[in-house]
Amino acid sequence: MPSDKSPRMETHRPPDWKLPEIRAVEMRAAVYEPRRPRNFESPLVAARDAVEFVVRLAAPLPARALGPVLWVGEKRLTESESLDKEGKEFRFWSFDRRELKEGAPIWLVWMGEKPSKGKGKAKFTYKLAVR
Secondary structure: OOOOOOOOOOOOOOOOOOOOOEEEEEEEEEEEOOOOOOOOOOOOOOEEEEEEEEEEEOOOOOOOOOOEEEEEOOEEEOOEEEOOOOOOEEEEEEOOHHHOOOOOEEEEEEOOOOOOHHHOOOOEEOOOOOO
């Protein structure tokens, strides 16, 4: 006798997109020079009053179509680059140091997300970067 019951579908666990813990953050005032793209002109311009944030992670960043974003208080920093082959160290840029507030919490999230208010206290905060 035929049955309308479909065979059981196999399911797999979804990827773990959890971001690794931030182990260290170094910040310093610096001059930002945009990287030279090979195939097009960069829309970014040099910034003399920039702040460089070097973020070290506990584990490599998961490979994903979305990139990481560093939030410093209410300021979202999206310009970044990997500094090592392991994917545990990244440089983020703020192009205007006046937009950053002393003591602002620092969070790492995926592009399109905001830091969760229920995350507790931030482990790192912004300290005024001086030249």
